[in-house]
Amino acid sequence: DWIYNSNDKKTYSMILGTHNSGSSGKLVWWQRPFSFLLNLTSRCQRKSIKQQLSDEVKLFNLQVAFYNGEWHFSHGLCIYKEKLIDSLIAMKAASTIKQPIYFQLYLDKSFFCKQQKERFQQLVNNIKEYLCSEYFVMLSAGVEGSDEFHYKAEKSIDKREHYWTLSWSKAFGKCILDFLPLPLLHAKRYNKTYKQECASRYLMLDFYDI
DSSP states (O other), rough: OEHHHHHHHHEEEEEOOOOOOOTOBBGGGGGGHHHHHHHHHHHHOOOOHHHHHHHHHOOOEEEEEEETTTTEEEETTTTEEEEHHHHHHHHHOOSSSOOOOEEEEEEESSSSSOOOOHHHHHHHHHHHHHHHHHEEEEEEEEESSOOOOEESSOOOOEEESOOOOOOHHHHHHOOGGSSEEEEEHHHHHHHHHHHOOOOSSSSEEETOOO
């Protein structure tokens, strides 16, 4: 847990979460020549999920697309080399009764991959049956950017999510930089404030380590 003290008036424990948790890795081979441009708007983390687990991240937002016969992490234009199953296994191995691991799973509206909703439903069923446990919990599974859900757990957690979105920029943007879809820039400008002011149990961030 990350511990923060606010003006020495109160101390509370905050469990950290990551948005687009699987977007730190290498792109698939044919996208790598364009990685600098693609990652400007699509990369939301700079540490792998295994590194995030080492930093005691406990809540993961996983966005996936079905590519070349397997589930890969994805974000818009980007398809990442890392496979979902490898990270799920690592996450489950790190979970304990005292320190559960939570995750959300979303089917990406990928620019290059057709949404495979039936395959996604089967994926969700397999994860529920073979991987989930009392302390490795899938909170929800749905279609990114819509209200279409394939699964919602009975268990919920008190969390706040803070990262750049168009709705955030319209509501809170103060200068031209706030209207640009640049997750790293947003994290550098606002993460410290988000951490200091968060009063919920879980906080989900882009570039959590900034």
